[in-house]
Amino acid sequence: MPSEKVLIVDDEKLVRWSLRQKCEEWGYQVSEAENGSDGLRLARNESPDLVLLDVRLHDMNGLQVLQRLKQAGDARAVIMITADPQLEDVKQALKQGAYDFIGKPIDYDELRVAVKNALEATQLRSENEVLKKEVLQRRRAAYHDVVGESQRMRDLMSFVNKVASSEATTILIQGESGTGKDLISRAIHFESRRKDRPLIVINCSAIPETLMEAELFGHEKGAFTDAKAMKKGLFEQADGGTLFLDEIGELSGLLQAKLLRVLEEQVIRRVGGVKDQEVDVRVIAASNRDLERAVREGQFRQDLYYRLAIISLFLPPLRDRREDILPLVQFFIERYNKRFRKSVRGITSETRDLLSKYEWPGNVRELKNAIERAMILEDDDLLRPVYLPFSVGSPLSSLTAFEVSSGGNVAAGSIPGMHSEIQVVNGKNLPRLSIPDGGTSLEEIERTFVEMAMQQANRNQTQAAKLLDISRDALRYKLKKFGLMHSEDEEVSAPPH
Numbered sequence: 001m002p003s004e005k006v007l008i009v010d011d012e013k014l015v016r017w018s019l020r021q022k023c024e025e026w027g028y029q030v031s032e033a034e035n036g037s038d039g040l041r042l043a044r045n046e047s048p049d050l051v052l053l054d055v056r057l058h059d060m061n062g063l064q065v066l067q068r069l070k071q072a073g074d075a076r077a078v079i080m081i082t083a084d085p086q087l088e089d090v091k092q093a094l095k096q097g098a099y100d101f102i103g104k105p106i107d108y109d110e111l112r113v114a115v116k117n118a119l120e121a122t123q124l125r126s127e128n129e130v131l132k133k134e135v136l137q138r139r140r141a142a143y144h145d146v147v148g149e150s151q152r153m154r155d156l157m158s159f160v161n162k163v164a165s166s167e168a169t170t171i172l173i174q175g176e177s178g179t180g181k182d183l184i185s186r187a188i189h190f191e192s193r194r195k196d197r198p199l200i201v202i203n204c205s206a207i208p209e210t211l212m213e214a215e216l217f218g219h220e221k222g223a224f225t226d227a228k229a230m231k232k233g234l235f236e237q238a239d240g241g242t243l244f245l246d247e248i249g250e251l252s253g254l255l256q257a258k259l260l261r262v263l264e265e266q267v268i269r270r271v272g273g274v275k276d277q278e279v280d281v282r283v284i285a286a287s288n289r290d291l292e293r294a295v296r297e298g299q300f301r302q303d304l305y306y307r308l309a310i311i312s313l314f315l316p317p318l319r320d321r322r323e324d325i326l327p328l329v330q331f332f333i334e335r336y337n338k339r340f341r342k343s344v345r346g347i348t349s350e351t352r353d354l355l356s357k358y359e360w361p362g363n364v365r366e367l368k369n370a371i372e373r374a375m376i377l378e379d380d381d382l383l384r385p386v387y388l389p390f391s392v393g394s395p396l397s398s399l400t401a402f403e404v405s406s407g408g409n410v411a412a413g414s415i416p417g418m419h420s421e422i423q424v425v426n427g428k429n430l431p432r433l434s435i436p437d438g439g440t441s442l443e444e445i446e447r448t449f450v451e452m453a454m455q456q457a458n459r460n461q462t463q464a465a466k467l468l469d470i471s472r473d474a475l476r477y478k479l480k481k482f483g484l485m486h487s488e489d490e491e492v493s494a495p496p497h
């Protein structure tokens with residue numbers, strides 16, 4: 001753990017010196033300022049965890065400095081130091097958010113305790129702030145954000161509704177990556193009586209096994225070398241609310257056993273602790289692995305699986321509920337219209353065919369990303385296939401995808417009616433191309449390449465002409481012929497007068 005930063009602001013050199021000695025001895029990182037304005041500047045640059053602030057400074061009153069520090073949010077905790085504590089000053093300082101007040105001459109034992117308490121208190125506070133933010137951010141994504149027209153999704157959502165308002169304390173959500181497990185867990189939380197309490201999310205694969213137990217259950221002070229203070233675990237922090245354990249299949253055997261006990265008895269024990277504590281937490285576990293199979297293969301405890309699976313939801317892959325694809329597309333178009341200030345109305349019929357036929361191995365997440373990408377690139381009010389990701393328009397579908405690339409820049413698109421892939425590198429490589437029985441016109445191919453080159457060159461005609469290895473005049477001729485000249489093209493590429 002990096003050491004905490006303490007800033008000393010005092011105009012007496014000797015006081016600064018002895019404070020520095022002590023703070024460094026206690027393991028803090030120290031900087032110092034001899035007046036108020038330097039102190040404020042340092043605080044802004046260094047965001048110290050704690051400021052030790054003298055009340056009487058040459059250039060400013062310490063209370064003014066305190067006020068400005070607090071307003072700017074440049075110091076998490078402040079302890080005031082003064083030779084003649086006046087009751088009024090003390091009151092004022094505490095009201096303005098100082099953590100404590102220490103008299104001079106300084107009693108270093110007293111200071112040491114004050115510093116430690118101040119740092120712990122601000123740490124707790126900032127953990128709470130993180131929690132609150134998490135809750136606020138997640139509240140926005142509620143139930144009505146779940147799109148699903150297919151019968152399977154409708155049945156699932158009415159089940160989700162029932163489960164949310166039930167008293168079930170464990171729920172298992174299974175499904176491939178990108179099918180909406182996170183989203184559904186939020187819907188369950190915010191439709192439950194727990195909605196005003198925290199929803200805490202933790203990914204079991206993201207935390208090393210050695211830290212996981214303390215993370216989940218907390219630890220007592222002194223439980224291990226780094227445990228300088230008591231710390232609440234996620235179960236305690238989520239008390240009254242919901243704990244979402246993502247990728248539960250990655251939990252170690254030891255922790256699987258500990259988790260089972262918590263689920264069965266609704267009590268936890270901090271690491272290094274001697275007594276159990278009751279907690280009221282709903283656990284939603286999610287997995288993209290087939291847990292039943294993991295049990296068969298001896299990688300997941302059977303008893304824990306049965307406990308988790310009492311109420312279990314399965315999110316089907318998108319390819320098994322294709323009726324949801326187009327409603328999802330519309331939903332994401334509306335979302336990105338707002339976000340990107342665009343006014344895309346929908347998709348062309350070719351795009352619709354492509355999106356409906358594709359396999360979507362990355363499920364809704366992949367679809368969402370595809371729409372986001374197309375929305376960024378598309379200037380028309382209907383999304384065309386050219387801006388779909390390469391994979392979506394790949395040879396597997398009935399269309400051809402191609403790339404024009406130059407110096408690492410790649411633009412991708414597809415030509416209706418073609419089955420194979422064309423690749424042109426700096427206009428020199430021979431395209432890998434096979435022509436379908438129905439044929440496709442050379443003009444069609446040419447037009448698409450001209451369009452792609454213009455896109456890749458940011459509509460700079462000189463550069464686009466270079467990409468295609470033709471003259472600028474030839475390019476302009478083709479742009480006009482194919483109706484690809486934009487109104488801005490005339491000015492953008494015009495040579496300076």
Ligand SMILES: Nc1ncnc2c1ncn2[C@@H]1O[C@H](COP(=O)(O)OP(=O)(O)O)[C@@H](O)[C@H]1O
Pocket residue numbers: 145146147148175176177178179180181182183184328331364365368
């Ligand atoms: N039915 C749905 N309606 C709207 N958005 C969805 C739906 N399912 C998934 N998403 C969106 O797709 C993305 C991936 O979903 P997520 O819940 O993170 O999947 P998982 O946790 O299963 O990997 C998220 O942005 C989510 O909001």
Ligand SMILES: [Mg+2]
Pocket residue numbers: 178181182246
């Ligand atoms: Mg997820």
